[in-house]
Amino acid sequence: MTDPFKEKADSALSSLHLSDWEKHRLFTNTMEEQNMKKKMPAVLIIAIALILALGGVTVAEKINLFTSFSNFDERLIEVSYSSVLNDLEPITVETPELGTSVVTITNAHFDGENLILGYSVENRTFAENFTPTEEEISTMRKVENDAVYGFMNASHAQDELSDAYHRAVRLGLSRGVRGVSISTEFLIFDEQKNELSAPLCYEFNNRDAENVTSHVRVHGPNYDPLPEKFRNADSITVEVPIYKTSFALWNDSTGQYVKWNHELLKTLTLTIPRSETVLPATDFHP
Amino acid sequence: MESVPVPDASRENKLKRWVDAYADTLLRTCYLCLGDMHLAQDALQETFLKAWRGMDKFEQKNVQSEKAWLIRIAMNVCRDHLRSPWHRRVDRHFTPEDLPPSMLAAPQEDRDLLIDICRLPGKYKQVILLYHYHKMTVQETAAALHIPAATAYKRLRKGRVLLKNQLTGREQND
Numbered sequence: 001m002t003d004p005f006k007e008k009a010d011s012a013l014s015s016l017h018l019s020d021w022e023k024h025r026l027f028t029n030t031m032e033e034q035n036m037k038k039k040m041p042a043v044l045i046i047a048i049a050l051i052l053a054l055g056g057v058t059v060a061e062k063i064n065l066f067t068s069f070s071n072f073d074e075r076l077i078e079v080s081y082s083s084v085l086n087d088l089e090p091i092t093v094e095t096p097e098l099g100t101s102v103v104t105i106t107n108a109h110f111d112g113e114n115l116i117l118g119y120s121v122e123n124r125t126f127a128e129n130f131t132p133t134e135e136e137i138s139t140m141r142k143v144e145n146d147a148v149y150g151f152m153n154a155s156h157a158q159d160e161l162s163d164a165y166h167r168a169v170r171l172g173l174s175r176g177v178r179g180v181s182i183s184t185e186f187l188i189f190d191e192q193k194n195e196l197s198a199p200l201c202y203e204f205n206n207r208d209a210e211n212v213t214s215h216v217r218v219h220g221p222n223y224d225p226l227p228e229k230f231r232n233a234d235s236i237t238v239e240v241p242i243y244k245t246s247f248a249l250w251n252d253s254t255g256q257y258v259k260w261n262h263e264l265l266k267t268l269t270l271t272i273p274r275s276e277t278v279l280p281a282t283d284f285h286p
Numbered sequence: 287m288e289s290v291p292v293p294d295a296s297r298e299n300k301l302k303r304w305v306d307a308y309a310d311t312l313l314r315t316c317y318l319c320l321g322d323m324h325l326a327q328d329a330l331q332e333t334f335l336k337a338w339r340g341m342d343k344f345e346q347k348n349v350q351s352e353k354a355w356l357i358r359i360a361m362n363v364c365r366d367h368l369r370s371p372w373h374r375r376v377d378r379h380f381t382p383e384d385l386p387p388s389m390l391a392a393p394q395e396d397r398d399l400l401i402d403i404c405r406l407p408g409k410y411k412q413v414i415l416l417y418h419y420h421k422m423t424v425q426e427t428a429a430a431l432h433i434p435a436a437t438a439y440k441r442l443r444k445g446r447v448l449l450k451n452q453l454t455g456r457e458q459n460d
Contacts (some may be wrong), residue, residue: 007416009318009403012396015388016317027305030334031298100347 025067025071029081061264063208065118069216074202075279076116076216082275083107093182093265095244097126101182103242105277108270110236111278113221117186117238127161127179132250132257140248140257149258151247152181153178155210169251176250183262186217187239190229195239200224222282231272240268300345301338307333308353311420312360318415319364321404329367357420358430361412368408375399402449410445 018026041244066080100123107118132140143149148169153162161177168175188196202218208214219226230236239262248259290444308429312333316326336359344355389397403411417438428438 005399006421008396008399009314009419012389012392012400013314013317014392016314018313023305023309026331026334027302027308029331030301030305030338 008178025070025077030069036215050186063120063214065120065214065216066109066116066205068214069118069204072216073218073282075282078079078279079109079116079275079277080107082277083109083118088270091242091266091268093242095180095182095265097180098123098182103182103184103240105240105270106214108238108272109152109275109277109279110230110272112231112233113226114279115188115219115226115230115236115238116216116279118216119184119212120208120212121154121182121184122212123182124211124213125152125158125179125181127151127153127158127177127275129161130176130178130248130250131174132176132248136248137193137250137257140250140259143256143258144191147256149249149256151177151179151249152213152245154181154185154207154213158211162264165249165251167254172253174252176248178248179246181245181247182196183243183245185241185243188227189237189239190227193237196227220279234275235271238270238272240270242266242268296340300341301334304337304352304356305334305458308356311353312356315357315360315415316364317407318400318403318419319361319411320367325367329360329363332363336363339341354420354422354426354430357416361416361430365412367406399449406445406448410441410448412440414445414449417442 064080064084066076066083070076070080085105085108088105090102093101093103095101102122103119104122105117105119107116109116116154150162150165150166151158152160158221165175165177165219167173186201200223201217202223203215206214241261244265246259246261246263248257250257309330313326313330316329316333319321320326333356337356340359344352385397385400389400392400395457403414406414412431413427416422416430417424422430424439424442425435427442428435431438433441
């Protein structure tokens, strides 16, 4: 006796299956989650000092970016669950140009050798065509080399603006674009609250949706090691200023002109405890 | 076709075997219950975590009861999510646009069934899935959902009415 219900359902669901890698991840995540829950009572999770200029925060569903970006760096899977910042609320900022934007720090891993952070920005950038007045051009900096400047384009419309501007620069045509973008930094402090020169890092980026970007930023010995004092440190403090970056780009027959301005909107401070998992070395070189 | 699992000594090997054997069918079950791929993936992870924690209490009698046990966990995880304050606040009326792009290649008739299943009220959807999709008996379905067999049978009849002409064959023989 056939059962067309199951046949039809399986036919419709035939594309819904897990690859071997996804099954492996499911298995390792289960093990990692169980181990993390066992250790939680004995570990200082994260001490969060939230400094808000104005306004509150919104609660949004979080994605585990270490899991999402594991295709770029397989090591992220090992710490994808232990690094999740379950208690950290997303940060909401308001700008006249964008309205409400949301910065969410989803993951943080520190093991003495590596500092890796995952974060996303919703409603990232506003951009529009721009023809400056002579007075406005006089406030911009003329580019003296061959560099072609751009902005953080995060949507299809912004891609078109960016491409059109770059074509104009290459061809020596008149074209301009201006707007604002929400940007962040990750500043490292020692126990005495002295800001340290941040080691060079590299970042994996993804556009999740129109004007929504996600990132995993990696500080590690494969590129530029963390300062020596963190080798045996129990924690690392990271300050995360969130800026409204205003930009203006203009090109004409006389050259390229640029202008940037960073306005601090909010600052978040994270103290990230040392993880018991030390990530192995990676061959990746940015 | 399911292969008969080889008994393993270690818990980790057993979990790995469960993932290999049942992850796909559990993912599909969670998707049918929740109608959202991301929620289904979260529910699948939660299902295996609960299975891992409860593994020592599970006394395996045969392959069917092992699978039935996992399906029961998955249905309970999905039911808990459907009862959550978030789900009650969000309008979750399922539409064809909610289908993942990968499913658009399936025949229209099959996609229609999928949409009809996802639109069923939760208590009817559960019995329909356990009885028609997972081939459980009415008694097994009732046990999985912790409801009397008579209640399971009533919900099954009502669920079939709601699905109208999508069900043939087994229904006619019951």
